[in-house]
Amino acid sequence: MRPDQQAILQWVPKGARVLDLGCADGALLRSLGQEREAHGYGVEIDDASVLECVANDVNVLQVDLESGLSLFADGSFDCVILSETLQTIHRTEFLLREMLRVGREGIVSFPNFGHWNARLQIALGRMPVSDTLPYEWYETPNVHHCTITDFEDLCRRLGIRIRERLVLHAGKPVTLMPNLLGSLAVYRCTAG
Amino acid sequence: MNAPHDPASVGAATAQKAHFDQPIKLRGGAELQSYDIAYETYGQLNAARSNAVLVCHALNASHHVAGYYEDDKSNVGWWDNLVGPGKPLDTNRFFVVGSNYIGSCFGSTGPASTNPATGKPWGADFPVVTVEDWVETQARLADRLGIERFAAVIGGSLGAMQALQWTLSYPERVRHSIVIAAAPKLTPQNIAFNEVARQAIMTDPDFHGGHYYGKGVVPTRGLRIARMIGHITYISGEAMAEKFGRVLRRGQPGFDFDIDFEVESYLRYQGDKFSSYFDANTYLRITKALDYFDPAADFGGDLTKALARAKAAFLVVSFKSDWRFTPARSREMVRALLDNRRIVSYLELDAPGGHDAFLLEDARYHGALRSYFANIDL
Numbered sequence: 160m161r162p163d164q165q166a167i168l169q170w171v172p173k174g175a176r177v178l179d180l181g182c183a184d185g186a187l188l189r190s191l192g193q194e195r196e197a198h199g200y201g202v203e204i205d206d207a208s209v210l211e212c213v214a215n216d217v218n219v220l221q222v223d224l225e226s227g228l229s230l231f232a233d234g235s236f237d238c239v240i241l242s243e244t245l246q247t248i249h250r251t252e253f254l255l256r257e258m259l260r261v262g263r264e265g266i267v268s269f270p271n272f273g274h275w276n277a278r279l280q281i282a283l284g285r286m287p288v289s290d291t292l293p294y295e296w297y298e299t300p301n302v303h304h305c306t307i308t309d310f311e312d313l314c315r316r317l318g319i320r321i322r323e324r325l326v327l328h329a330g331k332p333v334t335l336m337p338n339l340l341g342s343l344a345v346y347r348c349t350a351g
Numbered sequence: 352m353n354a355p356h357d358p359a360s361v362g363a364a365t366a367q368k369a370h371f372d373q374p375i376k377l378r379g380g381a382e383l384q385s386y387d388i389a390y391e392t393y394g395q396l397n398a399a400r401s402n403a404v405l406v407c408h409a410l411n412a413s414h415h416v417a418g419y420y421e422d423d424k425s426n427v428g429w430w431d432n433l434v435g436p437g438k439p440l441d442t443n444r445f446f447v448v449g450s451n452y453i454g455s456c457f458g459s460t461g462p463a464s465t466n467p468a469t470g471k472p473w474g475a476d477f478p479v480v481t482v483e484d485w486v487e488t489q490a491r492l493a494d495r496l497g498i499e500r501f502a503a504v505i506g507g508s509l510g511a512m513q514a515l516q517w518t519l520s521y522p523e524r525v526r527h528s529i530v531i532a533a534a535p536k537l538t539p540q541n542i543a544f545n546e547v548a549r550q551a552i553m554t555d556p557d558f559h560g561g562h563y564y565g566k567g568v569v570p571t572r573g574l575r576i577a578r579m580i581g582h583i584t585y586i587s588g589e590a591m592a593e594k595f596g597r598v599l600r601r602g603q604p605g606f607d608f609d610i611d612f613e614v615e616s617y618l619r620y621q622g623d624k625f626s627s628y629f630d631a632n633t634y635l636r637i638t639k640a641l642d643y644f645d646p647a648a649d650f651g652g653d654l655t656k657a658l659a660r661a662k663a664a665f666l667v668v669s670f671k672s673d674w675r676f677t678p679a680r681s682r683e684m685v686r687a688l689l690d691n692r693r694i695v696s697y698l699e700l701d702a703p704g705g706h707d708a709f710l711l712e713d714a715r716y717h718g719a720l721r722s723y724f725a726n727i728d729l
Contacts, residue, residue, distance in 0.1 A: 176692075200689070206715050209698060214722040220685065220697045230686050
């Protein structure tokens with residue numbers, strides 16, 4: 160399990176109703192079910208991932224996140240998770256709003272583009288490639304990179320209240336200069 | 352299609368018939384005093400009776416879901432690519448029941464059967480039947496077979512409407528409902544296609560108001576056109592373009608009314624084939640059953656309220672190229688199930704086959720069904 164998912168596991172309340180946006184093979188939902196007695200659904204667009212979810216006995220809904228969360232009623236989830244998916248979304252603001260419409264709480268994680276290693280690679284004239292940014296520029300599914308500072312600015316602008324933040328590097332928490340030393344950020348937030 | 356020697360085939364199938372003397376009151380108000388249900392089964396019912404799967408058929412199919420007939424080996428079941436030993440719906444594990452609905456022309460009591468009151472074929476007097484009526488008769492068949500609860504009920508198109516209706520009529524008797532290429536009700540456009548088909552049949556001079564059985568004629572012309580119309584809606588424009596293009600049969604336009612384009616030839620062939628074996632009175636009734644299906648109607652059009660009594664876990668599958676029942680129609684059902692906090696998975700597959708994609712083999716589609724069935728506890 161990815162380090163951000165370990166953190167998410169701790170943040171999801173026991174027995175919560177969860178929605179995992181961009182759930183891949185459903186591993187997180189499975190763990191949430193086993194360890195937190197949480198139940199819910201994954202949303203995924205990729206055929207192969209959807210099939211893995213079905214094989215893993217995870218409830219999966221094959222819909223495009225870019226078209227919003229119209230399948231889900233307001234406040235129908237305790238927690239909506241967007242785990243390392245934010246950077247692949249075109250309509251970022253729209254999805255963040257949708258997330259907090261259908262969920263009482265949102266958990267968002269993303270690779271921090273402000274990490275020193277990314278900054279260094281850019282300074283050396285290259286697009287960054289690392290453990291948290293594992294793609295070459297020409298094959299990346301990522302479209303909207305951001306730094307910790309950028310994300311927090313956007314939250315402020317959208318009236319999203321950050322309740323908790325965990326910044327990680329190599330699976331360990333980073334407290335000192337997180338936007339420079341952290342490669343992965345995880346947030347727990349609510350609408351206002 | 353599997354050759355008879357194929358180890359993944361269920362082998363020779365035997366059509367059976369169950370007779371019911373307990374009258375059934377139909378949704379339309381009529382009552383059938385007695386009736387027969389034709390069915391086939393594959394695999395073995397386990398000791399706990401927990402492994403039964405009901406396969407519901409759509410418009411023109413029957414209880415002959417898989418395998419072949421000993422005396423007619425080319426007559427392979429309509430969902431043979433899905434059902435068999437080692438296939439996605441594995442008959443080594445599940446006891447599969449294919450049941451023919453009443454009103455059919457393939458063995459269950461229908462318009463061509465003898466009306467006990469007159470000793471003559473029912474013809475036009477056979478009542479209009481509905482999806483709800485079919486589920487009721489299937490439940491009685493399940494009783495007869497000793498199946499208290501189905502592990503799953505599965506169907507595509509009109510068959511999927513039955514799979515959905517099962518969860519509403521008998522919530523306690525279905526553990527999983529697999530609803531493929533379906534809609535929670537027909538759109539006016541869908542109904543319009545059905546009405547054109549019905550008009551084609553009813554205006555055929557050989558129709559005789561539905562009482563054609565004793566007259567030595569059948570309304571084949573009407574049925575042929577009805578099938579052509581239906582067929583156009585079952586396949587996607589894209590699939591049609593790929594299959595036929597604008598290829599001219601004679602190499603150049605004939606400037607006459609013989610067959611010019613390949614697609615014309617195909618439609619005529621499909622129409623001829625269908626009208627040689629299908630019954631016009633059955634066709635009329637089945638299209639009506641489609642038109643009337645609308646579980647939300649009793650709930651002021653609120654599908655969420657209508658599905659509140661369902662208890663099953665659902666797998667809903669749609670195909671992007673299906674313009675008869677588009678993915679948006681499947682999402683309506685998914686939304687209503689989510690509103691009710693039901694267990695549901697939804698697949699929206701980018702398969703090119705149109706509405707008929709549910710009958711075709713596609714690695715993703717069949718892979719998903721295989722995994723889904725494998726995860727059903729027995």
